[in-house]
Amino acid sequence: xxxxxxxxxxxxxxxxxxxxxxxxxxxxxxxxxxxxxxxxxxxxxxxxxxxxxxxxxxxxxxxxxxxxxxxxxxxxxxxxxxxxxxxxxxxxxxxxxxxxxxxxxxxxxxxxxxxxxxxxxxxxxxxxxxxxxxxxxxxxxxxxxxxxxxxxxxxxxxxxxxxxxxxxxxxxxxxxxxxxxxxxxxxxxxxxxxxxxxxxxxxxxxxxxxxxxxxxxxxx
Amino acid sequence: xxxxxxxxxxxxxxxxxxxxxxxxxxxxxxxxxxxxxxxxxxxxxxxxxxxxxxxxxxxxxxxxxxxxxxxxxxxxxxxxxxxxxxxxxxxxxxxxxxxxxxxxxxxxxxxxxxxxxxxxxxxxxxxxxxxxxxxxxxxxxxxxxxxxxxxxxxxxxxxxxxxxxxxxxxxxxxxxxxxxxxxxxxxxxxxxxxxxxxxxxxxxxxxxxxxxxxxxxxxx
Numbered sequence: 001x002x003x004x005x006x007x008x009x010x011x012x013x014x015x016x017x018x019x020x021x022x023x024x025x026x027x028x029x030x031x032x033x034x035x036x037x038x039x040x041x042x043x044x045x046x047x048x049x050x051x052x053x054x055x056x057x058x059x060x061x062x063x064x065x066x067x068x069x070x071x072x073x074x075x076x077x078x079x080x081x082x083x084x085x086x087x088x089x090x091x092x093x094x095x096x097x098x099x100x101x102x103x104x105x106x107x108x109x110x111x112x113x114x115x116x117x118x119x120x121x122x123x124x125x126x127x128x129x130x131x132x133x134x135x136x137x138x139x140x141x142x143x144x145x146x147x148x149x150x151x152x153x154x155x156x157x158x159x160x161x162x163x164x165x166x167x168x169x170x171x172x173x174x175x176x177x178x179x180x181x182x183x184x185x186x187x188x189x190x191x192x193x194x195x196x197x198x199x200x201x202x203x204x205x206x207x208x209x210x211x212x213x214x215x216x217x218x219x220x
Numbered sequence: 221x222x223x224x225x226x227x228x229x230x231x232x233x234x235x236x237x238x239x240x241x242x243x244x245x246x247x248x249x250x251x252x253x254x255x256x257x258x259x260x261x262x263x264x265x266x267x268x269x270x271x272x273x274x275x276x277x278x279x280x281x282x283x284x285x286x287x288x289x290x291x292x293x294x295x296x297x298x299x300x301x302x303x304x305x306x307x308x309x310x311x312x313x314x315x316x317x318x319x320x321x322x323x324x325x326x327x328x329x330x331x332x333x334x335x336x337x338x339x340x341x342x343x344x345x346x347x348x349x350x351x352x353x354x355x356x357x358x359x360x361x362x363x364x365x366x367x368x369x370x371x372x373x374x375x376x377x378x379x380x381x382x383x384x385x386x387x388x389x390x391x392x393x394x395x396x397x398x399x400x401x402x403x404x405x406x407x408x409x410x411x412x413x414x415x416x417x418x419x420x421x422x423x424x425x426x427x428x429x430x431x432x433x434x435x436x437x438x439x440x
Contacts, residue, residue: 069383
């Protein structure tokens, strides 16, 4: 004789799976962004300052990754790694795929930023006896970072959105948890809206944070 | 365990992959068609003098750009029927991709509209054209030519995004590749060929677009 549970009751009942899903989504994104930024920065350096051979290899990697849909990267990583005997979990394979995806974007962003810096600066740095490492640390790096911050923030939001693709290989991030809740409650409409709202909130926060950092940097 | 590459099974199913590729292209075409129409309306709304209209269009753009496409795709396929809108897999996917791309295209078109020199409108008024004529005959063609490169890269992006249709079992390229992978266990070969097809198509599209741009380029 009980009245059917309202949507809010259902959300309350499903709060732990959804929160765990959200946590997994954030973890996936953070790991992929961190890994992608490190590899991508190296890639950008290779694309700008590498010798011919290094440049060709880096260019081939970047173009191949950018020409392939992220979902294909995720599926390929998941299925291939198992076949060649690397026993990674779906989570690890998925994070690896997103890291590769992220690195190609960061690589292009870094290359673009480095190429806009005037050549004279590198020459001046060399003239006062800085090594290449020092030149990058003190002269080029900070300027390139400031230039590439807006697209980097964009890439961060892109990674959060791409993390949904890991649901396809069974990683229990927010979207898969939502789908599980829907299969129990049959309330697809409100729960998809809720998931959308949560993703929007995360990305909106990233965007705002990015703008804050930008303003700090430009004020300095 | 050694793994010897054997592409036989993939070549036997190659026609399926090609049909999938064709469907991917068709989906992208429809999506960018609808997306352009909607994006143009949004861009005019965002640049209009009416504050509420501009704010509404801005809200749409912010909202859609921060939602993961996969959530939109699943929402469109599983949740819209609850609202009484029952679409086929293909149409619901095109709808989701079009709504998503409209947000990006609106920004592209807005940038283009803001870049059109004011003098053109004044010149049109001076020779007695109406506002509608100025918009259709002068502003749109100038703006379209300016945004062509951005339009092209959006299309290539959409082509890659069609891989998400695999999540609702639309038999496009990724779906077909996954089927071959599961049926034949030629894991590495399948994904090499599938991503090769994506990369090749993207490069061909990019080359085509460069040629069109060169032909339409304004001599300055």
